[in-house]
Amino acid sequence: xxxxxxxxxxARLRLAYDQFDLAVDLKLPANGVTVLxxxxxxxxxxxxxxxxxxxxxxxxxxxxGETLWQDSDSDFFLxxxxxxxxxxxxEANLFPHLSVRGNLDYAVRRLRTKDxxxxxxxxxxxxxIGPLLARLPARLSGGERQRVAIARALAASPxxxxxxxxxxxxxxxxxxxxxxxLTGLHQALQxxxxxxxHSLQExxxxxxxxxxxxxxxxxxxxxxxxxLTRLDGPMALDRQAASVWQGKLISHEAEYHLSHAEFxxxxxxxxxxxxxxxxxxxxxxxxxxxxITLQPPEASSILNILPARVLALSEMGQGQTVVQxxxxxxxxxxxxxxxxxxxxxxxxxxxVYVQIKGTSIVR
Amino acid sequence: xxxxxxxxxxxxxxRVASLATLLLLLLGTPLAWKLARxxxxxxxxxxxxxxxxxxxxxxxxxxxxxxxxxxAGVVGKFTQWLGIGTLPFSFGGLVVASVLxxxxxxxxxxxxxxxxxxxxxxxxxxxxxxxxxDRFFSVALPLAxxxxxxxxVLGFTHTVxxxxxxxxxxxxxxxxTRVVSVQIYNHVEALEYGQAxxxxxxxxxxxxxxxxxxxxxxQTQALTQSLK
Numbered sequence: 001x002x003x004x005x006x007x008x009x010x011a012r013l014r015l016a017y018d019q020f021d022l023a024v025d026l027k028l029p030a031n032g033v034t035v036l037x038x039x040x041x042x043x044x045x046x047x048x049x050x051x052x053x054x055x056x057x058x059x060x061x062x063x064x065g066e067t068l069w070q071d072s073d074s075d076f077f078l079x080x081x082x083x084x085x086x087x088x089x090x091e092a093n094l095f096p097h098l099s100v101r102g103n104l105d106y107a108v109r110r111l112r113t114k115d116x117x118x119x120x121x122x123x124x125x126x127x128x129i130g131p132l133l134a135r136l137p138a139r140l141s142g143g144e145r146q147r148v149a150i151a152r153a154l155a156a157s158p159x160x161x162x163x164x165x166x167x168x169x170x171x172x173x174x175x176x177x178x179x180x181x182l183t184g185l186h187q188a189l190q191x192x193x194x195x196x197x198h199s200l201q202e203x204x205x206x207x208x209x210x211x212x213x214x215x216x217x218x219x220x221x222x223x224x225x226x227x228l229t230r231l232d233g234p235m236a237l238d239r240q241a242a243s244v245w246q247g248k249l250i251s252h253e254a255e256y257h258l259s260h261a262e263f264x265x266x267x268x269x270x271x272x273x274x275x276x277x278x279x280x281x282x283x284x285x286x287x288x289x290x291x292i293t294l295q296p297p298e299a300s301s302i303l304n305i306l307p308a309r310v311l312a313l314s315e316m317g318q319g320q321t322v323v324q325x326x327x328x329x330x331x332x333x334x335x336x337x338x339x340x341x342x343x344x345x346x347x348x349x350x351x352v353y354v355q356i357k358g359t360s361i362v363r
Numbered sequence: 364x365x366x367x368x369x370x371x372x373x374x375x376x377x378r379v380a381s382l383a384t385l386l387l388l389l390l391g392t393p394l395a396w397k398l399a400r401x402x403x404x405x406x407x408x409x410x411x412x413x414x415x416x417x418x419x420x421x422x423x424x425x426x427x428x429x430x431x432x433x434x435a436g437v438v439g440k441f442t443q444w445l446g447i448g449t450l451p452f453s454f455g456g457l458v459v460a461s462v463l464x465x466x467x468x469x470x471x472x473x474x475x476x477x478x479x480x481x482x483x484x485x486x487x488x489x490x491x492x493x494x495x496x497d498r499f500f501s502v503a504l505p506l507a508x509x510x511x512x513x514x515x516v517l518g519f520t521h522t523v524x525x526x527x528x529x530x531x532x533x534x535x536x537x538x539x540t541r542v543v544s545v546q547i548y549n550h551v552e553a554l555e556y557g558q559a560x561x562x563x564x565x566x567x568x569x570x571x572x573x574x575x576x577x578x579x580x581x582q583t584q585a586l587t588q589s590l591k
Contacts, residue, residue: 054486080489081497087490093483097505106501110492156491 006030006065006159006192013050014059022046022057022216030065032208033186033193035224037200043216044196048162051194052087053080064160084112086153088163092145094137100148101133107156116157118189123154126188127181143174147181154189161185163195167202182206183363200240204284205362210235229324229331231314236322236333241287243332244362249279258303265330269303270359282363287322289357290334294344296353304356308332312348313341321346325354365561371538372546372562379454379542380522383461384469387518388511390462391469396499398470399477414467421464425531428460432532452534457542460532461522468517476510477503509581516577520570 009028014021022043028034036044049055051062053069056077062070064085069078086107094103108120124130127147137145146166153161166182167175183206185193195206203210203224210227212220212234220233228235229243247263252272259273261281270283296305308325316322321341323334332354336346346352365373394413398406416424431438432450439449450456484506488498504511526544533540535549543562550559 052490054489079494080486081492081494085490087487089483089487091483093487095484095487095502097508106488106493107491110497112492152491162490 008065009051009160009192009194010061010063011047011051012059012061013047013057015046015050015055015057017043017046017216020216022050024213024216024218026211026218026221028192028194028211028221029209030192031190033195033206034209034211035203035207036194036196036211036213037198037203037207038213039198041215042213044198044213045164046216047213048087048164048194048196051160052085052162053078053083054087067159081110082112084157084159086156086158086161088146088149088153088161088166090165090168092137092142092149094140094145094148094152096137098137099133100129100135100137100140103137103148103152104133104155107152111157113157113159118154118157120155122188123151126154126184127151141174142170143177146170146174146178150181150185154185159191161189161191161193163193165196165198167199168197179205200238200242201362204242204244205282225331229333231312231322231324236287236324237314237316239288241322241333241335242284243287243330244282244284245330246280246282249273249275249277249281251277263328263330265327265332266306268306268356268359270361273361280363281361283359284362285332285356285359287333287335289359290325290332291355291357292323292325292334292336292340292344292346293353293355297355300355302355302357304359306354306356308352308354310346310348310350310352313346325352327354366558368537369546369558369562372541372543375454375538375540376523376542376544379457379461380519382458383465383522384515384519386458386462387465387469388515391466391473391514391518395470395473396477396503399474413470416464417467421525421527422531424464425460425528428456428463428528428532432456432459451532452536452540454539457529457533457540460528461525464525464528465518465521468521469514472510472513472517473507476507476513479510480506512580513577516573520573523566524570 008030011024011026011028014023019041020043024047036047038044046055050057050060059072060070061072068076069083070076095106098106104120111117127150129147129151132140132144132148140148150166167178170178197203207224209222210220210224211218212227214234220227220230220235225244227233230236235241245263245265247261249259250262250267251260253260254272257272259270260267261270273281306327308327311324311326313321313323315338319338321336321338323336323341323346325332325334334354398409429451430436433439434443434449442448442450450459480503484502485498488502493501524544529540529542529545535541535545543566547559547562550562
């Protein structure tokens with residue numbers, strides 16, 4: 001396994017588009033998965049295509065680590081095929097005239113790097129496509145095609161992996177089939193992955209960093225947990241707002257079908273997880289599943305009750321208030337009614353208890 | 364039965380059509396590729412020029428070619444300067460005329476094939492490190508294979524079937540420019556209907572069989588595509 005040699009991705013891009021102008025000035029981290037999230041028409045795919053050189057921004061400066069890909073001030077534009085990247089398209093976009101093996105070889109024969117070559121055999125194994133090698137793309141299912149496309153991208157040994165809604169064209173079952181491979185990638189790869197999606201589920205599941213786009217502008221950018229819970233960002237105000245915590249499994253309580261996991265915010269009871277003690281877990285806590293009390297409840301059906309401190313609150317309209325809380329070293333969001341906030345007198349700095357009605361394991 | 368002169372015309376026709384088809388594919392491929400991918404405002408003009416032989420009477424095309432390639436024409440002066448004389452009433456002139464006359468039958472199927480494949484496979488190739496020429500040979504050409512089959516067959520059969528342009532540019536010179544269609548005309552002029560039947564019937568059956576082969580192969584392709 002090779003370490004990333006890319007220190008960071010700098011992108012200052014401007015492109016006049018049909019409905020809006022894409023204009024971003026970003027510095028993205030050089031490792032992990034950065035999810036580009038936004039609704040359709042927010043410019044996330046356009047941004048990815050600009051980075052790939054498939055669109056040519058009118059003004060742009062793009063640097064991947066120490067390698068310059070574009071600088072419109074000096075009229076420099078490295079064409080796509082000379083950028084050491086790989087791109088997984090929404091439709092797998094395999095070459096229909098080549099077998100799966102032929103598609104993989106196509107990438108291997110055109111390697112743009114001599115060091116840090118990702119072994120083809122490892123790509124085949126990681127995506128479990130060994131049995132498919134002799135087939136033509138037309139004889140693969142949608143999920144299989146996408147796995148081959150991902151393996152082909154890995155075989156290209158890119159410095160950066162770009163993925164444009166790779167799951168969007170698949171049905172729910174296929175998505176669930178592929179997601180484990182994607183989280184697996186995360187561990188096997190030491191290169192930055194830029195992943196475009198409009199699915200919050202995929203954000204929660206895959207992202208290490210989050211870039212939120214709206215109408216061609218970057219409206220929030222940062223580490224996942226922080227960006228999800230920022231009150232000045234768009235994510236905390238969404239009805240689906242959630243906090244994502246990462247921790248590890250510490251014990252099982254099989255008779256009640258429960259497992260316990262330790263987080264920076266405290267330990268929580270989770271639905272039973274068939275994983276060994278010590279396994280990393282990532283959970284999502286919907287803001288609407290969190291309620292606030294001033295005293296620890298003496299008797300409650302809710303198992304997960306933690307002491308917390310109010311950091312900030314903000315009105316979301318329609319009688320709702322979003323409260324940002326510090327729970328240990330984690331940040332948690334709660335959506336409560338404006339009336340409850342008023343009756344409890346919720347204020348920044350206040351010590352409270354949070355009751356977490358439900359958690360879901362995303363990874 | 365076919366006499367020796369008839370066989371000569373058949374052989375000559377085959378030579379003209381083969382050479383013209385080869386040249387058409389060589390010239391037509393880059394032209395079709397450019398037309399399929401260009402967004403230039405000249406595209407309409409070039410498309411119209413390429414399509415002209417579809418609507419013009421062959422005699423009009425033949426007439427202008429005759430003038431251009433004749434001793435006083437621009438092309439004629441150039442070929443004389445090159446030291447190869449003038450093209451009208453020669454095998455070379457016949458091939459040049461055939462190429463122009465059959466151009467749309469080759470360019471249009473190729474252009475359609477290049478347009479139909481879309482940008483997606485070419486973009487995939489670019490992201491995997493393939494440069495423009497590499498993309499053309501490794502992706503565009505193989506994907507346009509059915510288009511090449513159609514273009515080749517139509518180019519060849521259309522060249523075999525030409526008459527007006529041949530008569531204007533090539534004339535009626537045995538072993539040099541007398542092709543099957545002209546020979547049929549000669550037979551009919553001489554009231555040798557029996558001879559005419561052999562050639563005309565032969566051409567009819569040949570054309571039918573080639574087209575049948577083409578459409579059947581496309582049908583099987585469409586069929587296998589839909590089964591996938």
